[in-house]
Amino acid sequence: LKHFLGIEGLSRELLVEILDTAASLMPVNEKAVKKLPLLRGKTIVNLFFEPSTRTRTTFELAAKRLSADVLNFNINASSSSKGETLLDMLNNLEAMQCDMFVVRHDQAGAPFFMAQHVPPHISIVNAGDGRHEHPTQAMLDMFTIRQHKGDFSQLRVAIIGDILHSRVARSQIFALTTLGAAEVRVIAPFTLIPKGIENMGVTVFNRLKAGLKDVDVVMMLRIQRERMRSALLPSEHEYFQYYGLTEDLLMEVHPDAIVMHPGPINRGVEIESSVADGARSVILQQVTNGIAVRMAIMAMVLGRGHEGQSCHSS
Ligand code: CP
Numbered sequence: 001l002k003h004f005l006g007i008e009g010l011s012r013e014l015l016v017e018i019l020d021t022a023a024s025l026m027p028v029n030e031k032a033v034k035k036l037p038l039l040r041g042k043t044i045v046n047l048f049f050e051p052s053t054r055t056r057t058t059f060e061l062a063a064k065r066l067s068a069d070v071l072n073f074n075i076n077a078s079s080s081s082k083g084e085t086l087l088d089m090l091n092n093l094e095a096m097q098c099d100m101f102v103v104r105h106d107q108a109g110a111p112f113f114m115a116q117h118v119p120p121h122i123s124i125v126n127a128g129d130g131r132h133e134h135p136t137q138a139m140l141d142m143f144t145i146r147q148h149k150g151d152f153s154q155l156r157v158a159i160i161g162d163i164l165h166s167r168v169a170r171s172q173i174f175a176l177t178t179l180g181a182a183e184v185r186v187i188a189p190f191t192l193i194p195k196g197i198e199n200m201g202v203t204v205f206n207r208l209k210a211g212l213k214d215v216d217v218v219m220m221l222r223i224q225r226e227r228m229r230s231a232l233l234p235s236e237h238e239y240f241q242y243y244g245l246t247e248d249l250l251m252e253v254h255p256d257a258i259v260m261h262p263g264p265i266n267r268g269v270e271i272e273s274s275v276a277d278g279a280r281s282v283i284l285q286q287v288t289n290g291i292a293v294r295m296a297i298m299a300m301v302l303g304r305g306h307e308g309q310s311c312h313s314s
Helices: 012-025 054-065 086-094 110-117 135-149 167-178 208-212 236-243 283-302
Strands: 043-048 069-073 100-105 123-129 156-160 183-187 203-205 217-220 258-260
Touching: 012 135, 012 167, 012 283, 043 054, 054 069, 054 100, 054 123, 054 135, 054 283, 086 110, 100 110, 100 283, 110 123, 123 135, 123 283, 135 167, 135 217, 135 258, 135 283, 156 167, 156 208, 167 183, 183 208, 203 208, 258 283
Parallel strands: 043 069, 043 100, 100 123, 156 183, 156 217, 183 203, 217 258
Antiparallel strands: none
């Protein structure tokens, strides 16, 4: 891997290799992953142009557990406010001998643009770009599903909520279909379903109860208010009434089904608190797994396990 920009176009073998590498990095009887020397001498810059709680911190922890030096670049306190362009900022950070940029940006394609402009020894990892992709989130989600369910080929998975604006949903759909999930359903109101999504290999449901029938994995999404025009915004009360996941609705799913959410959660909007904190919820395990999965991806990228191959859509 030279860069890790998206799930679209990646092979099943590569996704499985990431999951297997992450599994080899998971602690067996200890709470924390042991520190490894794999990226000693490397410098990784977290370049987040949008807010983040989980992604930025788990990338930082993952890099530190691989013995890399980490720079958390504070965009708000940087000279971008004085008119410095993104490429000039990158060139200056490169001049400090950085090896990898972990990039979150509100513009779809920003990490791809950066990957086209950095010198060959520098790698870019996409930490979420606009509505486009959030590939490391999807990989930690796949890791969590595999941990609980093993084989993907028998699985019915439902992704519920604001599919239209969700980079997480797009990356999850690419990952689930590539890994061979038996059925991927998306459940949302008409206004929050992108046109032509059936072409991605999913089945569309507009009614939550029908879509949840017998699924093994329930993946909830937050409403992305920051990416919506006000005309599209549903009221929170109304949204919860029709698309909120409640304990009653869990009667419809497979008895062993798990409930996932990438976070941040809006309790009482897309999910009832008792479900988010309930016995089926693996939401905090997703966060924990993010460390090992991001360690695996950074080690594979900077270790140049597949020299010259770039992880992005072809
Ligand atoms: N899931 C996710 O991307 O969370 P953050 O925005 O807190 O990083």
